[in-house]
Amino acid sequence: MFLQYLINGLSIGSVYALIAIGYNMVYGILELLNFAHGDVYAVGCFITLALIVAKQHLVVAILGGMATGFVLNLAVERFAYRPVRFSGRVTPTISAVGIAYIMRNIIMRIWGPETYPFDIGIKTTYITVGHVVFGTLQIYIFFIALALMLAITFLLKRTKTGQAVLAISQSIPTAALMGIPVNRIIAFVYGAGAALGVAGGVLFCVYYESIFVGIGFMLGTMKAWMASILGGIGSLRGAVIGAIVLGLVESFVSGYVSTVYRDAFVWGFLILFVLIRPKGLFPAQIAEKV
Amino acid sequence: MKKGIMLIVTAVLVLGSVVAASAGERILFAIAGPMTGDSAAQGIQMRNGATIAVDEINAAGGVNGKKLEFIVGDDIANPNQATVVAQKFASDNEILFILGHNNSGCSISALPIYEKAGLPVISPTNTNPTITSLGYKNYMRVIVDDDAIVGQQVLLAVKELDFKKPVVIWENTDYGKGMREVAYKRLKELNIPILADESYVPGVDRDYSAQVTKFKGLGADVALFMGEYTAGALFAKQAKNLGLTAQIVCGSGCSNPKLIEIAGPAAEGLWALTTFDPNDERPAQAAFIKKYTSRYKDAPGEWAAHSYDIIYLVKKAYEMGGTNRASLIQKLHAVKAFPGITGTIQFDEKGDVSGKKVMVLVVKGGKFNTYVPKKY
Numbered sequence: 013m014f015l016q017y018l019i020n021g022l023s024i025g026s027v028y029a030l031i032a033i034g035y036n037m038v039y040g041i042l043e044l045l046n047f048a049h050g051d052v053y054a055v056g057c058f059i060t061l062a063l064i065v066a067k068q069h070l071v072v073a074i075l076g077g078m079a080t081g082f083v084l085n086l087a088v089e090r091f092a093y094r095p096v097r098f099s100g101r102v103t104p105t106i107s108a109v110g111i112a113y114i115m116r117n118i119i120m121r122i123w124g125p126e127t128y129p130f131d132i133g134i135k136t137t138y139i140t141v142g143h144v145v146f147g148t149l150q151i152y153i154f155f156i157a158l159a160l161m162l163a164i165t166f167l168l169k170r171t172k173t174g175q176a177v178l179a180i181s182q183s184i185p186t187a188a189l190m191g192i193p194v195n196r197i198i199a200f201v202y203g204a205g206a207a208l209g210v211a212g213g214v215l216f217c218v219y220y221e222s223i224f225v226g227i228g229f230m231l232g233t234m235k236a237w238m239a240s241i242l243g244g245i246g247s248l249r250g251a252v253i254g255a256i257v258l259g260l261v262e263s264f265v266s267g268y269v270s271t272v273y274r275d276a277f278v279w280g281f282l283i284l285f286v287l288i289r290p291k292g293l294f295p296a297q298i299a300e301k302v
Numbered sequence: 303m304k305k306g307i308m309l310i311v312t313a314v315l316v317l318g319s320v321v322a323a324s325a326g327e328r329i330l331f332a333i334a335g336p337m338t339g340d341s342a343a344q345g346i347q348m349r350n351g352a353t354i355a356v357d358e359i360n361a362a363g364g365v366n367g368k369k370l371e372f373i374v375g376d377d378i379a380n381p382n383q384a385t386v387v388a389q390k391f392a393s394d395n396e397i398l399f400i401l402g403h404n405n406s407g408c409s410i411s412a413l414p415i416y417e418k419a420g421l422p423v424i425s426p427t428n429t430n431p432t433i434t435s436l437g438y439k440n441y442m443r444v445i446v447d448d449d450a451i452v453g454q455q456v457l458l459a460v461k462e463l464d465f466k467k468p469v470v471i472w473e474n475t476d477y478g479k480g481m482r483e484v485a486y487k488r489l490k491e492l493n494i495p496i497l498a499d500e501s502y503v504p505g506v507d508r509d510y511s512a513q514v515t516k517f518k519g520l521g522a523d524v525a526l527f528m529g530e531y532t533a534g535a536l537f538a539k540q541a542k543n544l545g546l547t548a549q550i551v552c553g554s555g556c557s558n559p560k561l562i563e564i565a566g567p568a569a570e571g572l573w574a575l576t577t578f579d580p581n582d583e584r585p586a587q588a589a590f591i592k593k594y595t596s597r598y599k600d601a602p603g604e605w606a607a608h609s610y611d612i613i614y615l616v617k618k619a620y621e622m623g624g625t626n627r628a629s630l631i632q633k634l635h636a637v638k639a640f641p642g643i644t645g646t647i648q649f650d651e652k653g654d655v656s657g658k659k660v661m662v663l664v665v666k667g668g669k670f671n672t673y674v675p676k677k678y
Contacts, residue, residue: 013519016544020511125338127532129564138543143519145545220508221539222564224340230506266512271500272474274512 015144017267018260023150025259027219028235029157030212032243032251033164034205035236040246041181041201043101047108048088050232051115053209054225056081058123060214061223064132073132074214078207084115085206086199093202094195112233119225127224130217153215160208161252168248177201238282244292253293328369329620332391333609334384334402334412337376340505340532343560344404344605348426349374350598351606352401354590355613365617366625372401377408379505379530381476384408385415392419399424399630401612404605406430407476413438422631424616426608429554430480434652440631442653444608444615444644445577446660448477451554452484454660455526455575459551460492461678463573465524469497469517469548471537473504473529481528481553497522504533510540518546527552534572535564542568549573557663557670559601572665573673578607578644579661581672587643601670604644611642 034053038046060077068076092111096103136149168174176197179187188194209232216231217223235258236251243254258278265277333352335345356370364370375387384403391397392415399422403409406428413433416423417440425443429451433441459465470485472478478501489496497520500513514537517525525541525548527534534556541550550572557576562569580601582588590610594602616630618640624633640647645658663670 013515016515016519017512020509020515024509024511120338124342125340126342126560127340127535127564129566131566136543138545140545145543147543220536221566222508222536226506230508262509263512267516271502271513275503 013143013267015142017263019144019146019150020267021260021263022154022256023146023219023259024262025256026150026154026157027212027216028231028239028255028259029252030153030160030215031209031231032236032239032255033157033160033248034208034212035232036240036246036248036251037164037201037205037208039240040248041177041198042093042097042104043246044093044104044108045237046205047105047233048092048111048115049205049209049236050228050230050234051112051119052084052088052206052228053081053213053232054228055084055115055119056206056210057213057217057223057227058119060132060210061128061130061217070133074211077214078210081206081210082203085202089199089202094198112229116225116228119228123225125225127222130221130223132214132218134218136219147219149215149219153219156215157252157255161248165248173197173200238278240292241282242285242292244294247292247294250292250294257293327367328371329365329398330394330396331370331372331399331401331616332375332394332397333372334375334377334387334391334400334408335404335605336379337374339378339380341379341404341530343531343558344427344555344603345376345379347558347603347605348401348404348609350594351426351602351609352613354593354597354606355610359613359617365620370613370617373397375402377403377405377412379405379408381405381407381411384412388412388415392416392421397421398627399616401426401609403428405475405477406433406480409433409441410436410476413441416440420627422627422634424612424634426612427554427605430476431484432480434654438653440627442634442649444611444642444647444655445554445604446655446658448481448484448553451575451577451660452481452528453488454662455551455553456485456488456492457678458573458575458662458675459524459526459549460489460494462675463524463549463551465549466494467497467521467523467548468494468526469520469522469524470499470526471510471513471517471528472499472501473533474501475504477555478504478528485526485528502529502533502537504529507533508536510537511544513537514541514544514546517541517548518544522546522548524549524551527556530555531558531561532564534574535561535569538565538572539568554604554660558603558605559670562665562668562670569665570668574663574665574670576604576661576663577658578602578604579663579672580670590643607644611640611644611647615640615642615647 035049056077059080060073063073063076088111092107136147138147176192239255239258243250266274335348337345360369377384377387404427409428417438423441428443429448431447431449472482552574554575556574619633622633624630635649662673664673
């Protein structure tokens, strides 16, 4: 059973990781806890489902959802975050919470609050090895998360845009003086973060074969945030590792300790961890205060 | 100038009396239940069932000539939200009674507020055994409690289907906890040990792999599921994916066709109990089913059927003289052997009904089929 719990934990951890990557990218640039991350990408996931129901091809649907997330986040950044960019930390956060509520209510208005079966044509085959069962999808998700982490780290270090992003994360005024198109780059990062979030969200829905309005808040806001705290906020490596650790902790606590008190234990673990090592497992590589 | 003012005052008075008269021409009640969230399908069924009854009654002339009207409060199956809804209703003096809440936990939370306002509360679906022992004189329910339902659930699993290695999975609410206690009691009486006992948080938890893995490791042959349809569907799906061979036997709360929609093929072979058979062929029941299905494109469940009965029951009590809150409570208790589509309704001093049947459904071919137990 230990192996099965391990597999379960890695699976759910990988899903958290995908969402957390997008979340961390935004934090890394602007030190904004993007509380709207989850609900914005939730809209994208529903769009994907709607496109599938409208008989569009799978790839079109997923890209459509990601594009929606991208565009939506561009709009959110332009109208909710940019005006308050230099107003301290609290104002943008409140702005984000407001956006989150708006997104959630839009979803409820259009699709309702119910859980829908999420069938987009990706079928998971389940393989049994001894006593352990795992799905092919779980393996894909795990490797996609790892690949994304490596790809983004590479992009940040080796491309001009990546370097621009790092520069902005260090100091916006200086970057602007250096000729970096700050607004465009920031908008791009937000958009990319949302697109990644949609990809992660869609994979989550495929994994659990269901979608509902709460996937945004539950996954994106709560779990991604917890994973980031564990892993080190602002650090991509931290996002992925922290997410996997979170998944494992949830799985093992559920299995060996108690399902009733699982959340209490997980939060307790988080509190303890923050007390011992507030910077997280891998202190930030993007967000740097010199 | 004076004439102008006189004209306006007269107009206002006339309008006011017209409005007052029309308000006096109606009986207003409130429906409280989950209209959004994971249990939304149940709240919506409550509303639909009540709507059919209200429309039938109004078309036939109303209750003592007055039209029935209702407003709806959404408690999202959340006890905290239920108190918010209750406050709103309690402050409206025109509301005569409350049809609700759907979830036991919500009713328990809201009852103190309703009691203070003297509002009669009639629930179509609260099954927690302890509610009627809490001493609320204004509370009644038309459904049998979980002592009866879970008792049947256990008998079905153990006596009819011959399973010997049960596990229990329950939702972490008053509803789930109540069911769990009854299950423990009954299984102890039958001398069958429970292999494992796990819970989940309804409306939030999506991942049941830990519970499924544990049950699988213990070699369970039946999972007694104590919760609502969304969670039941997700659990069934994950159980199938992870290779849990245990049969799933649910209490009430899962007999909603939405479960099959969400779970897909994983729902095949799932057992659920219900207090209203969606395949009932008796004339009154079949007529209701036909009306509901053609109007709402969905099969009616116990939420709709009980709500329908409650409206007609209140009509009877009102005609017997229960025209304000206090007298309605009294007259509801005075109604003898009311023939509802869910069975005969008569309240005891605690507000419970007895003697109503609990039926067994099993999912075959993508829909709920009626099953008649033979061994108990």
